[in-house]
Amino acid sequence: MSTLELEASAATTPIAGLARNEVQVTGPDMSLNLGPQHPSTHGVLRLIVELDGEVIRSCRPVIGYLHRGLERMLERRMYRLTVPFTDRLDYLASLNNNLAISYCIEKLGGLEIPERAKYVRVLLCEMNRIASHLVFLGTFATDIGATTVFLYAFRERERMLDLLEAMTGARLTYNWIRPGGVPADLPEGYGEAVRTFLKDFLTRLDENDRLLTGNRVFRNRCEGVGLIPPETAIAYGASGPVARGSGIAFDLRKHAPYDVYDRLDFDIVTGTDCDVMSRYKVRIKEMRESAKIIEQCLRDMPEGEVMLKFSKVFKPPVGEAYARTESPRGELSFFMVSDGSTNPARVHIRAPSFVHLSLLPVLLTGAKIADLVAILGSLDTVLGEVDR
Amino acid sequence: METLAAATPRADLIRSRFPDSITTVTEDSAEVRIDAIPSAVYDLCLFLRDEMGFDYPSDFCAQDTGEQFVTRYRLYSMDERILATVRVELPRENASLRSVTSIWPGMNWHERETFDLFGIRFPGHPNMDDPAQMRILLPEDWEGHPFRKDYEPVFSGDPTHGPQETN
Numbered sequence: 001m002s003t004l005e006l007e008a009s010a011a012t013t014p015i016a017g018l019a020r021n022e023v024q025v026t027g028p029d030m031s032l033n034l035g036p037q038h039p040s041t042h043g044v045l046r047l048i049v050e051l052d053g054e055v056i057r058s059c060r061p062v063i064g065y066l067h068r069g070l071e072r073m074l075e076r077r078m079y080r081l082t083v084p085f086t087d088r089l090d091y092l093a094s095l096n097n098n099l100a101i102s103y104c105i106e107k108l109g110g111l112e113i114p115e116r117a118k119y120v121r122v123l124l125c126e127m128n129r130i131a132s133h134l135v136f137l138g139t140f141a142t143d144i145g146a147t148t149v150f151l152y153a154f155r156e157r158e159r160m161l162d163l164l165e166a167m168t169g170a171r172l173t174y175n176w177i178r179p180g181g182v183p184a185d186l187p188e189g190y191g192e193a194v195r196t197f198l199k200d201f202l203t204r205l206d207e208n209d210r211l212l213t214g215n216r217v218f219r220n221r222c223e224g225v226g227l228i229p230p231e232t233a234i235a236y237g238a239s240g241p242v243a244r245g246s247g248i249a250f251d252l253r254k255h256a257p258y259d260v261y262d263r264l265d266f267d268i269v270t271g272t273d274c275d276v277m278s279r280y281k282v283r284i285k286e287m288r289e290s291a292k293i294i295e296q297c298l299r300d301m302p303e304g305e306v307m308l309k310f311s312k313v314f315k316p317p318v319g320e321a322y323a324r325t326e327s328p329r330g331e332l333s334f335f336m337v338s339d340g341s342t343n344p345a346r347v348h349i350r351a352p353s354f355v356h357l358s359l360l361p362v363l364l365t366g367a368k369i370a371d372l373v374a375i376l377g378s379l380d381t382v383l384g385e386v387d388r
Numbered sequence: 389m390e391t392l393a394a395a396t397p398r399a400d401l402i403r404s405r406f407p408d409s410i411t412t413v414t415e416d417s418a419e420v421r422i423d424a425i426p427s428a429v430y431d432l433c434l435f436l437r438d439e440m441g442f443d444y445p446s447d448f449c450a451q452d453t454g455e456q457f458v459t460r461y462r463l464y465s466m467d468e469r470i471l472a473t474v475r476v477e478l479p480r481e482n483a484s485l486r487s488v489t490s491i492w493p494g495m496n497w498h499e500r501e502t503f504d505l506f507g508i509r510f511p512g513h514p515n516m517d518d519p520a521q522m523r524i525l526l527p528e529d530w531e532g533h534p535f536r537k538d539y540e541p542v543f544s545g546d547p548t549h550g551p552q553e554t555n
Binding site: 346354355357 | 444
């Protein structure tokens with residue numbers, strides 16, 4: 001049968017003709033498996049993507065590879081022993097996790113921590129926020145294909161980790177912020193070291209910014225991609241830079257201030273474009289806001305104690321506490337129920353990455369397969385926190 | 389309680405709309421706390437979203453007290469910056485709650501997680517027809533719900549499904 005005859009027969013057979021046209025226009029369907037071991041997923045995340053040509057028809061995230069039953073494990077620990085477990089949630093911002101659980105335990109027990117401890121905590125959390133956003137900057141640029149930025153971002157992060165190590169003795173799993181305060185005061189000359197770092201960092205951030213933000217290739221990959229309309233962001237419970245990139249001024253440091261955030265002068269950074277670029281820009285600007293907060297903490301910090309006397313067998317009264325904090329990724333909340341014993345009766349962790357990942361199928365449906373990595377990267381999820 | 393009620397317009401409104409299905413409502417400047425019966429949850433949630441402005445689904449979790457399940461919805465109003473906690477007690481046998489995923493799509497994964505870990509069923513959830521698709525953190529063929537107090541891990545012979553260290 002010649003080509004001409006084939007076409008003729010196809011044209012006369014309605015079903016065959018339809019199928020032929022369909023095939024020519026769209027190509028065969030394809031199911032693509034991404035992960036669980038893939039460099040762009042930043043952890044053990046598996047995505048099952050149904051493709052129609054290069055357009056994504058549906059996406060199903062498969063999670064749980066890191067599930068450790070952490071909430072249940074915490075029920076078997078005394079209150080003061082729960083903190084190290086939170087280091088393993090969002091391991092890029094352990095201090096923010098430490099703060100969230102400590103804040104929850106203090107709320108449960110009705111403890112008021114010393115003033116200086118509050119400032120030290122906020123200082124450390126904002127330093128950790130910068131370190132976390134620097135990892136985003138580096139890895140996101142690599143996802144897009146700009147490898148240079150990765151090296152510069154990690155150079156800055158390295159110096160930040162050195163500073164955090166000088167304070168806490170650890171580089172990633174700090175276990176430093178505890179119920180009752182922080183175990184030790186700042187080392188001598190710490191404020192000066194942090195100020196010196198910030199001065200360099202802000203100039204270099206501008207350089208990094210120039211490498212990417214004005215870069216036409218980068219902008220083409222990010223602008224108008226992965227749109228999250230504000231009402232979708234709210235209905236899905238998006239928080240942190242993901243919500244703020246869609247123009248929602250939602251920041252728990254302002255909405256429900258804890259520690260000393262209500263005394264500090266900083267802005268909620270929002271973007272208006274709702275796309276990947278907008279979320280990227282929010283994070284870059286947030287690093288500058290964090291730098292402002294750090295400066296103010298160092299300036300305003302009163303002298304005094306940094307640790308409350310926290311009993312080894314701490315027994316909070318019967319009750320429950322829900323503590324909401326703003327981690328670098330968004331709303332990180334801890335919920336604890338006390339039955340009056342030494343261990344919590346129930347712990348629940350509301351992890352921002354978990355919620356953001358549930359948004360992913362919506363974002364990817366109808367997107368191009370080439371944009372998948374950019375969209376996933378812009379959510380900045382950490383799988384330790386998703387799986388718990 | 390009369391003086392307290394005078395300063396709680398939200399609580400009064402909720403109480404007047406759901407006189408039979410709400411046991412207690414309290415309110416302060418940061419949070420509205422509601423205790424509701426299971427059958428009223430869906431209507432209450434719809435009311436809270438559409439008429440009280442609780443547009444943001446913050447969290448959902450369950451607790452097994454040994455005698456019953458206690459579930460809590462955390463809702464937030466972006467405009468008024470107030471949190472609402474809806475507390476619902478469920479019997480442990482055949483526990484089920486009508487899904488609120490159609491009200492807030494953000495509750496989808498929270499409900500899946502609660503089914504996975506506690507075995508509470510959510511009629512109306514898009515994945516509820518197939519329990520394997522409802523599981524989220526555990527493997528699709530996992531048996532049992534490990535956050536229940538009566539859960540006994542069973543070693544199936546498959547090392548990936550082994551009993552976990554329990555302390």
